[in-house]
Amino acid sequence: MAATSAHPDDVAFDASGTLRWYDRTGSVQYGFCERCGSTLFWRAADKPSSLAIAAGPLDQPTGLHTELALFGDEAGDYHSRDDSIPTSPGDH
Numbered sequence: 686m687a688a689t690s691a692h693p694d695d696v697a698f699d700a701s702g703t704l705r706w707y708d709r710t711g712s713v714q715y716g717f718c719e720r721c722g723s724t725l726f727w728r729a730a731d732k733p734s735s736l737a738i739a740a741g742p743l744d745q746p747t748g749l750h751t752e753l754a755l756f757g758d759e760a761g762d763y764h765s766r767d768d769s770i771p772t773s774p775g776d777h
Contacts, residue, residue, distance in 0.1 A: 686724075686739065686741075687739075687740035687741065687749070687751070688737050688738060688739050688740055689737075689738050689740055689747075689749055690735045690736060690737050690738060691735075691736055691738060692734055692735070692736070693728065693733070693734070693735075693736045696736055696738075703718050703719040703720045704716055704717075704718065704719070704725065704726075705717055705718075705719045711730075712729060712730045712731065713727060713728070713729045713730070714727065714728050715727045716728075718742075723739070723741070723742060724739050725738070725739055725742055726738055726739065751767070751770050752770070752771075753770070753771050753772070753773055754766065754770050754771070754772045754773070755772075755773050755774075756772075756773075756774065757770070757772030757773070758772055758774070
C-alpha cells in the first residue's frame with residue numbers, strides 16, 4: 686500500500702459523497718468509500734496534526750515519491766525494490 690499525509694485542515698471532504706468513517710478502537714478512525722469499500726484515509730488520536738491518505742485513489746499525476754518502505758526487507762520476490770529508498774521494519 687502506498688500512502689501520503691496532510692494536515693487535516695488542508696483537506697476538505699464532500700459531505701454529500703460516499704465517504705464513511707469507521708472507528709473500531711477509539712484511537713484510530715478509517716475513512717472508506719461506502720460504495721466500493723476502498724480505504725481512502727485514516728487518522729490516529731495520538732497524531733491529530735496528520736491525516737493519512739491512501740495514494741491509490743488519487744488522480745495522476747500525483748507528484749508523490751517514495752520516501753520509506755515499511756517492511757521493505759520482507760517484500761515478496763515479485764516486488765522490485767529500489768535500494769536507494771530507506772526501509773524500516775515497520776514497528777513504529
